[in-house]
Amino acid sequence: MPWYPRVTDERLRRLCGGRPAVVTGAGSGMGRELAHRLSAAGVRVLVSDIDDAALGETVTSSPGGGAPLVAAGLDVADADAVAAYVHDVVGREGPPALVLNNAGITMVAGVHEEDDRHARRIMAVNFGGVVNGTTAFLPHLEAAGGGHIVNTSSAFGLLGAPAQSAYSASKFAVRGFSESVQKQLRDNGSPVRIQIVCPGAVHTAIARRARYVDPAVRDFVTRGFDHRLPGTRPRAAAAAILSGVVAGRDRILVGPDARALDIGVRVFAGALQRPLATITGPVFRRMIVA
Template sequence: MDIRECVAVLTGAGSGIGRALAQALAEQGCHLALVDIDPARLQETAEQARHQGVVVSEHPLDVADRQAVAALPEQVLARHGRVDLLINNAGVALGGTFEQVTVENFDWLMAINFDAVVCMTRAFLPLLRQRPVARIVNLSSLFGLVTPAGQTAYCASKFAVRGFSNALRLELRGGPVGVTVVHPGGIATAIATSARVPEGLCEAEREQRMRRTEKLLRMPPAKAAQIILDGIRRDRERVIVGKDALILSWLERLMPVNYWRLLPGIDKA
């Protein structure tokens, strides 16, 4: 896929991988419709991208708001006239075992990490079908490949993104719209450190979890964005980002049930 002069819709553009992707796409001449729940951060990303001379529109909204998502295609068309690329990047994290996580928090995470991917895809697929070449890029996670304890909700959402993407790809095969699913490993963003945690945890345990998580976040978002962008250009169906994700993906294939025995502490990540 040649992304020069394409129009990309990108969610979660206000920070982390989303902001890095916006910058990388803009540098390649891709016009952007940027989406984020935080208007201030969204504006910062948009201003950075405009320095590359591309057309950028800002769309502050909550991707869990189905009515707002349904109205978004018309807004993007009014500004850009078409859509070639949809990148569902927005996501949140939630730590805790299944019994620790409340129903409200579980539903909150699923609404953003999975339901929003489905709603955005439903909203923009008709526009993507009108293009000679188009692509949907859905960000899953390393935890869409492996399942550590203490990540029940997050794993459920990211495995759902993986399954949805793989099945949708087969349904769209033979047409102009391709589907890529991305599995980032430990990327140095704020998603993990800003994750919700179960109520009732003492401050010491919260800090211990934070330190343990921060040790796993190593790859700069800009490097992750370049790997993802390369996968888009090559029409890759699956993109694994980071050596940690690559190693664990192979371990899971070789030992789909018992891989965790080789990784002390993964069930506490």
């Protein structure tokens, strides 16, 4: 298990150096907890989400005594909208020190039953949102002398998951894009760091908000995800992410399941799929044909 420093208010303030932080997908789950933790440390946080009502809940539920949250509706898949948002943020607040590209959606369906339009939407949000946020903010962070861009992939960006083909594809794409930009920035001597988050199971609303072809599958998956599947709570996931950022980790693994999967993929490579299928196959077959 990697060692991460404890996340203190002072460490977070020093990380940001008086500049704001940006969190996309802040309407719930990890995004909300990341925003609240940074705000509690005294960091001014710019939060966005496509769901205005959920974003409003993030603002109103923020613990008192911290820095204010500044909210804006945003579809991260819309490159022009992201560019306009970044222009507005930098013009009003100055270049952020920390950008957390966190927005994400999913669908649970067998490959033959997938909704093609929603599969493309998943790629546009999960991967396109990361590309849009990274490319729009990067020049401003470089001009300001440095900063961190933190892109959310997934444990399913390490190993593909049945009934999650579009989601897994998007998260592999996030990891590949981010690793490529990591190397480019290092080779160029850039002061900006790209860091990749790979969460395992985190008990957010993503399973309940996923697209399902069959309502029976929705009930089966959400019951299992919410009540039977071991996982990390959003607040603990946010703490792990920020700890990894402070520690300077290139890849931040969240949860013991993500760490175990990362080791398994590194050690066994392609040979890991078959034994895992023996364990998980009955569950995923029920998800697909329920």
